[in-house]
Amino acid sequence: MKVTIERNSLLKTLGHVQSVVERRNTIPILSNVMIEASGDTVAMTATDLDIAIIENTNAMVITAGSTTVPAHTLFDIVRKLPDGSEVELTLEENDRLVVKAGRSRFTLACLDKEDFPVMNEGDMPHRFEIASEELKRLIDKARFAISTEETRYYLNGIYLHVATTEDGPRLRAVATDGHRLAQVEQDVPEGASGMPGIIIPRKTVAEVRKLIDETEGAISVALSDTKIRFAFEGVTITSKLIDGTFPDYSRVIPEGNDKQLEMDCRIFAEATDRVSTISSDKTRSVKLSIAPDNLTLSVNSPDSGTATEELAAAYSADPLEIGFNSRYLLDILAQIEGETVQVYLNDPSAPTVLKDIMDDAVLYVLMPMRV
Template sequence: MKATIERAKLLRCLSHVQSVVERRNTIPILSNVLIEASGDGLVKIMATDLDLQVVESLTANRVDSAGAITVSAHLLFDIARKLPDGSEVSLETADNRMVVKAGRTRYQLPTLPRDDFPVIVEGDLPTSFTIPAATLAELIDRTKFAISTEETRYYLNGIFLHVAEDAMGGPVLKAAATDGHRLARFTIARPDGAEGMPDVIVPRKAVNEIRKLLEECLDSAVQIDLSPSKIRFTLGGAGGVVLTSKLIDGTFPDYSRVIPTANDKLLKLDPKSFFAGVDRVATIATEKTRAVKMALEADKVTLSVTSPDNGNAAEELAADYRSEPMEIGFNAGYLKDILQQIDSDTVELHLADAGAPTLIRKDEKSPALYVLMPMRV
């Protein structure tokens, strides 16, 4: 194989695929990217960790001889980063080595044969639909912070996607994530082609990788193809980036049962000042005392944290509250995570009592909805 590629193109492509590759690998070939050059001038670069695979194609300046080889992903990426701007990079294979040349710089890198490189077999992906990249990015941003990191509850280690009939607005696609302490749900109109789609759980690593890739194509559309066991995202059309991932084989709990419907106490306040107030009083919180107490009275909220080691802190905030006084405690970090998602002048907290889950949202029309379990204070 011999191909010459613009350094900027090579670097951009490697930056997309190399983050899939784990830094420590017991299987040497999984540390490598597969580089495949074809006679028509296309170069395909692929990386995998056996659960997730990213492929991107680029147009080379020249392909002198077609072929395929695998080489260390992180090493080639670091080399491409350090080469001068505007340079042409020549990749040539000979005697189990890849020679990388740019200007007067020359590297010889060890390689492994292409036939050893594992490829995820997608099989049939019967459900297919497109979604604006910006919508998919928002769906991920509004939910991924609530994904559980507890490996024992592996079925919570991703975003749950399912279609449903909405009582108000017809057929919808819902994305949900929970770690047992908080729940995030985002709803969009069901895309054409998603009817009859199986319920799927997209793993956390795939969610993070696709979100990074979306950043460069927010004004385009993403094609999603899926089956009960695999999902494929195609960004940038033909010749773009294709990310294929295995799905989590498990059953996501019926989260709708924890969304409160009869919380009769309504608190409205400015999410930015609420976030800042929680952040300030939580300064003295320790690992043992992460709870912030909220004392609700007519048109005000008093936030307080008491720490046996660091003393106590309190702050009063103006609020719209007209129900009877009550006190409730929340994990300060979880509360801040949710408040960061609210991009408006007011946030609504629908409360019942100190032991019941609280519903948090921008307003009743908001596609995003959050549920937070209280803490004892």
Template sequence: MKVTLERAALLKALGHVHRVVERRNTIPILSNVLLHSDGDGLLLKATDLDLEVTERLTAETGTQGGTTLPAHILYDIVRKLPDGSQISLETTEAGPLQLRSGRSRFTLQSLPESDFPDLAAGTFEQTFTLKAGDLKRLIDKTQFAISSEETRYYLNGIFMHTTEVEGHVMLRAVATDGHRLARVEIPAPQGASGMPGIIIPRKTVAEVQKLVEDQAQEVKLEVSPTKIRFTFGEVVLTSKLIDGTFPDYARVIPSGNDKFLTVDRGPFQDAVDRVSTISSERGRAVKLALAEGKLTLSVTNPDSGSAVEELEVDYDAAPIDIGFNARYLLDIAAQLDSDTALFKFADPGSPTLVLDRDGASALYVLMPMRV
């Protein structure tokens, strides 16, 4: 294999693929990135057996062939080379790879291309395209609520499915960790109708979130019962899905909450942030005391003291005292798009609904705490 290409192009591609590679691997080949020249350019591929990212680059190709190299070492070498430099990669039969750039020379130990695993085998029954902004919205608005509790593995991702709402087919993303739930929906694109419910793993969600930042146009999604593939231009990410059943989240979303609070989002966030400075790391509880036109936020910590702050709000229902985890409140408030937040309460022991406004496409459910 012999190829020559721009440093900037190779660095960007390695930035996309090398993140998949775990720092510690019991299988040596999984520490490597595959490079293959087929005469049309250079293909890069990395995998952890659950997730695979490939990217094709334009390159000046000499001899064809392929090899695999330590992903993080190669990325660091290319990152440290000067801007604007040309890089030449050359291998001999079963020998190490020679990397040349300007006056720099590196000889890197390789493993054979034939040993590299292929995750992308199999067919995808359903294909559709999403605007990059829509995919970003589905992920950004829900990923914070993904559970990190490994025993409930079926909550370790975003549940995506289609559903009918008032005669319209919607594509919906849901995540929950048992303490809070995030649900956001967009009109289903052509080809998505009837898509089975799938759970996209947390690591895949994080990679898609980074890749979609570089994508201005549309993203192609291909879905099978066990895998999902995202195509961002020349970058292709294929991932296994979580093999489990997502709980019936609709049962958790309250429908009869009749105490409505409307509050300016910015001042509310700032007040929660200030009073929670006093709260204990373990509890993080903040109490909301609601009375007509007034919200009082308070935290009491026997070890460090207490804090109280009052806000003028739009509230005219019966007084209620309710407690929440301050971090969860701040996470949800940060996801809202408008300048106001609408809270719908039932009683101090029941889930609370948080939205931008009635009928908003994103809604959040928050379980209360005892305070």
């Protein structure tokens, strides 16, 4: 194999594929990226056995061939090469890949590509296209609430499904960690109406989200009960789905919260951030004392002291005191795009609902804390 490829093009491709490769691997071949050169393209593949990414990039292929080399090492080499340089990749007979650019020369040990695992996609009967902006919105509005607790593995991703609503079927993304819940929905893309409810793993969500920023057109999605494939321009990500049952999240979304608080979202977030400076690291709790047209945020830390801040707010129900984890509250407020946030409360121990006045297709639930 002998290939010449422009450095920036190679760096972009390696940047995409190497992020799938885990830093620590007990199986050596999983530390490698597979390089396959033919025609006028080079295909690069990386996998961790749960997710696989393939990207094609244009190159001058002098001699076709394929091999596997350490992904992070090759990425670091290319990253440090001069911008705009031409990179020559040559596979020698002793299973060494020579990387040349200008006066720089590197030799990397290769592993047999026959040992490189290939993910069997199987049949993916459900196929649809979704605009990159729409998929970006579904991910961004929900992923902050994905659980990182490995024992509840079925919460370690975004639950994507078609939900039945008063307005008909809707494509809905839900994520929760037991402390907060994010629900965002949109129109069902053509071809998605019969899809099963699936849980897309956290790592897959992150990899897909990175690629969306470099995509303008529609993204092709194909899925089965066990796998999902996202096809971008020149890049394909195939991933296993989480094999578990997502809990009945509708049970934690309260419907009887009749105390409504409305206020400027940015002012609310900034004030919460300020007073939480004094709170202890373990709880990060902040107390909301709500009275007609007034909200007082307060933090009382035995170690650091106290903090209070009063804000103007639209509220006409009975006075109420309730506590929240300030970090969780700030995560939700960061997703509100409108100027005004609507907060629906019931009592100090009941889940609280937050809504964006500019986007009625998004809903957040936050569990209170004792303060």
